[in-house]
Structures are given as structure tokens and as C-alpha cells.
Amino acid sequence: MLKTIKYPFLIILSTSLLLPGCDLENNVNQTTNPPEEETITETPNTSETPLLVDNSQLNLQTSGQGIFELENREAVEITAVSFTMADDNTSEIIITLADNRTMEFAGETQQDNDSIITSLTNSGMADAEGYLIMQYQDNAITMLQGDGVLDSQAFSISFGENKYANPQENQPSEYIPFYQQQGRGIFTLEGRENENISSVMVQINEENQATIGISLRNDTIFNFRGEVSHQDAYTINIQLTSSGMADAEGLLKLEYGANNSINNLMANGKLDGQPFLINFSK
Incomplete structure (x- = not known):
């Protein structure tokens, strides 16, 4: 009469340990930890990718x-x-x-x-x-x-x-590139104390767009932009349109002399809704 084996699995396991070429640990690892799929990362073709230039x-x-x-x-x-x-x-x-x-x-x-x-x-x-x-x-x-x-x-x-030094050859005769002057003046803005002006600058481009810089003695600089509305041999009138990020309106009158000097500069209007006045002379 055959005896029933109570624990057949233990016998099979024990036998497998003795069989040549049987790597149980490797088999278990392969079962529990399947091999990871190889990931291939494509290298971008730099010859076809435009380089960004830092400007x-x-x-x-x-x-x-x-x-x-x-x-x-x-x-x-x-x-x-x-x-x-x-x-x-x-x-x-x-x-x-x-x-x-x-x-x-x-x-x-x-x-x-x-x-x-x-x-x-x-x-x-x-x-x-x-x-x-x-x-x-x-x-x-x-x-x-x-x-x-x-x-x-x-x-x-x-x-x-x-390149604008000889306007007869390079630019229309009425084109004036740059004026600047050290001198004295007063800048008045409603709600603020009067400030002393130390120097002024006016730059005009080919489209008659003007940039004006007013330097105060306290190191503050007010910049205005505008359009030239009149120009002759002695004066330039500029209609103001802005001041930095602020709104500006009014009229600036410039009287100039030899070597792009500024004899007088006067302006009045509104800066962000506040009346202002500029009076400057060299």
C-alpha cells in the first residue's frame, strides 16, 4: 500500500536545488523583476536646430x-x-x-x-x-x-x-540730429517744489520725432517725446506727446545757435494731468 506524501512541494524544491544548470535565484528574480525595456533617447540634430543669439x-x-x-x-x-x-x-x-x-x-x-x-x-x-x-x-x-x-x-x-555732420550731402537741410547745452533753468510741476535745471538735450530723427532730456540738479532726469511742428534757421517747435510711461501734452520751443548749442528752451503743458513749465537758457 502506497503511503501518501504529505509535502510533495518540498521534495520537488529540494530536488531542483541539486539539478545542474538550475539557477533558482535567477529564475525568481526574472519572475519578480522583469527586465526593464531599454529606453533610447534621440539626440537632437544641432545642425538643423537654429542657435539662439543673446541680444x-x-x-x-x-x-x-x-x-x-x-x-x-x-x-x-x-x-x-x-x-x-x-x-x-x-x-x-x-x-x-x-x-x-x-x-x-x-x-x-x-x-x-x-x-x-x-x-x-x-x-x-x-x-x-x-x-x-x-x-x-x-x-x-x-x-x-x-x-x-x-x-x-x-x-x-x-x-x-x-554721419549727419554735413546735412547738404547726407540729409535734408532741415534735419538736425542733436542739440545739448549746459546752463540754468527752472522746472515747475504743480504740486511739487520748483527744481533747478542743469542741462538739456534734444535729439531729432529722420521722421521728425524728438526726444528731449531735462537734467535737474538733484540728479533727476525728465524725458519727453514729441513731434517737430516747425523748424527754421533759428527755432524748433515740438508738440509733446509723452514723458516716459506718462502722458504729456504741450508745446516746447527751442532757440539754437552755432555748434548745435541751445540758447533758450521753453515749454509748458500738462504732465500726467498736472501743469508744468520749463524755462532754460545757457
């Missing part, structure tokens, strides 16, 4: 000739200039002089076609105010000019050639 900064450096003048000192020749503009609309301008000195200026920028206007805020650790206008083409600085006050002393910079 958030402008870096220019040009050798050439120019003149740097500082009050009570002899004029010094400029041999090179560099211009760097960051994406926060600030700029750094470095001029290299023939005596191997360098002068550094910094300020806030605004661009008008191929010209960049910098409202100066400082020169290294020294105070500086005024305007520098830079024109460039094909990654080269074609012109840098302007003037202002450096540590209470007047200065001027003239480098390269202004």
Missing part, C-alpha cells in the same frame, strides 16, 4: 581719433572707445586717451534708431551728469559725442565722425 547686451569697441576736453586742463587725444549696454538699459562707456589713461562713464540709455543716448549718472566714484550720444554700424562705433559736468568741471567728448 540682451551690446558690446562695442573701436579704435580711432577724438578729443577729450576737461575744464582748466589741456585737451587730450582719444585713441579708442568702448560701449557696453546691459539688458536693464544701463550703459558703461570707456574712453582710452593717448597718455594711456582711461575715463569711465555710466548712465541710463534710450535708443532711437541707430543712435543710443546715455544720460550720465557717474564717472567711476565721481559725480557726472550730461549726455553722450553714440552711433554704430556693423558692430563698430562710428561716432561718440556729448558733454556734461564731471565733478563740477565741464567736459566734452568728440570721437569719430557724425
